Amino acid sequence: MSLSHQSRMILSALTMIIVLLLLLAALLLPKIERNIKVMDILFVVDITQSMNVADATIDEQVVTRIEWAKHYTRETLAALPCGNHAGLAVFSESRSLVLMNPVEVCDNYHDISQMLSKVDGTMAWAQSSEVSKAVFTAIKAVDLIKPEPSIVFLTDGHESPPIHDTLFPKFRGDLGKVTGVFVGVGGEDLLPIPKRDEKGNSIGFWGVNEVLHRDVYLSGRADLDQRPRTEHLSSQKQSHLETLADMVGFDYVTSPERAKTLIKALANTAKPRQQLVNYDLSPWLSAAALFLLILVYFPLQVLRWK
Numbered sequence: 001m002s003l004s005h006q007s008r009m010i011l012s013a014l015t016m017i018i019v020l021l022l023l024l025a026a027l028l029l030p031k032i033e034r035n036i037k038v039m040d041i042l043f044v045v046d047i048t049q050s051m052n053v054a055d056a057t058i059d060e061q062v063v064t065r066i067e068w069a070k071h072y073t074r075e076t077l078a079a080l081p082c083g084n085h086a087g088l089a090v091f092s093e094s095r096s097l098v099l100m101n102p103v104e105v106c107d108n109y110h111d112i113s114q115m116l117s118k119v120d121g122t123m124a125w126a127q128s129s130e131v132s133k134a135v136f137t138a139i140k141a142v143d144l145i146k147p148e149p150s151i152v153f154l155t156d157g158h159e160s161p162p163i164h165d166t167l168f169p170k171f172r173g174d175l176g177k178v179t180g181v182f183v184g185v186g187g188e189d190l191l192p193i194p195k196r197d198e199k200g201n202s203i204g205f206w207g208v209n210e211v212l213h214r215d216v217y218l219s220g221r222a223d224l225d226q227r228p229r230t231e232h233l234s235s236q237k238q239s240h241l242e243t244l245a246d247m248v249g250f251d252y253v254t255s256p257e258r259a260k261t262l263i264k265a266l267a268n269t270a271k272p273r274q275q276l277v278n279y280d281l282s283p284w285l286s287a288a289a290l291f292l293l294i295l296v297y298f299p300l301q302v303l304r305w306k
Contacts, residue, residue: 015296019289026285031278036083039270040102040147043073044089044138046155046185047121048129049206050234052194053156055187056255065185069154070116072183072259076152077113079259082106083277087149088115089138093126096138102149122200129160132169135244139178150270151180151250152262157237161212168243176249179269181262184254186236193234206232 047066056068063071077086085102100115135153142149163169192205213229238254245252251265 012296015292019292022285022289022292026282026289029281029285031280033276034279035274036081036277037272038083038085038275039080039266039272040085040087040145040149041080041266041270042087042089042098042102042138042142042145042149042151043076044091044096044134044151044153044155045069045073045116045119046129046131046153047090047092047119047124048158048160049121049124049127049196050129050156050158050160050193051185052121052196053186053191053234055189055191055235056185065156066120069183069185070119072256072262073116073152073154074113076259076262077105077109079263080105083275085149086112087145088112088119089141090119090123091131091134091138091153091155092124093128094130094133094137096134096141098141098145101145120200121196122198127160129158130163131155131157131159131240132163132244135248136169136171136173139173139180139248142178143173147273148178148271150266151178152183152266153180153250154183154185155241156186156234157182157184157241157244158234159237159240160231162214162231164214171247173248178248179271180248180250181265181269182241182245182250182252183256183262184236184238184241184252186234186255188235188238190230190233190235193232208232 045066046069051066051069052064054062054064056063056065058068058071073088080086082105084105086105087098087102088100089096089098091097099119100112103112105112135151138151138153142151195203195206197203208229211232213231236254241252241254244250251269253261253265256262
């Protein structure tokens with residue numbers, strides 16, 4: 001398309017006027033109230049010693065399970081649309097401890113991310129890892145939070161000391177009352193569990209004679225003597241997590257690569273609520289103004305004036 005010099009000047013002037021109006025609107029227009037659907041989520045991160053096993057990957061780099069869990073939580077927080085609320089908890093021994101009640105993710109992303117960065121194994125208050133009971137305590141904890149959040153439980157599912165099938169803890173709550181998703185962490189191969197001191201320094205690996213290999217209540221049973229002594233090794237316990245998920249009515253995803261996998265699972269299980277929010281149009285208006293400026297000063301080859 002060929003335009004005269006005068007036509008190009010007029011078109012450029014009109015474009016600049018539109019850009020100015022868009023920028024003024026971005027600065028002066030008030031926020032618009034609108035109802036949106038939001039989710040409330042409590043991320044529970046496993047900080048027990050098996051989470052120090054390095055069999056997870058971030059950008060093709062091998063990392064520990066707890067590093068992967070923190071990275072994936074942060075990626076999910078960044079991918080959640082504004083208006084959603086997220087909180088943070090940790091799990092050790094048989095309890096889940098809430099560190100932060102759910103808050104709006106966009107306004108408080110920095111605060112949540114900073115708290116998440118401080119989470120590590122040195123926060124653990126005991127060396128045992130009773131995943132089943134910790135899930136039940138997490139459900140009890142969110143029952144006291146209003147509005148009631150869904151649970152995202154990031155764990156490898158390793159129970160220590162182990163529990164026998166006949167002594168599996170029973171869930172006494174209402175199935176489906178609290179929704180949630182298990183995020184399985186770790187690989188399928190049994191690997192040594194690093195041993196850390198109270199300051200988090202590595203002091204080797206747990207040995208075969210340093211851990212319990214069977215449920216203490218059934219340790220005298222002859223039929224258990226032939227069980228493999230592998231509790232000093234760890235892998236993601238997928239079948240155990242699937243059993244737990246069925247028991248409490250949660251969904252289960254194993255080592256997801258993208259945040260949207262978890263967000264989709266939450267959308268299918270969580271109970272969203274309506275919330276009135278002030279919607280800010282200024283980013284969209286500013287983006288439109290920037291696009292027009294680019295067309296004027298840095299036009300594409302097909303749009304250049306001839």
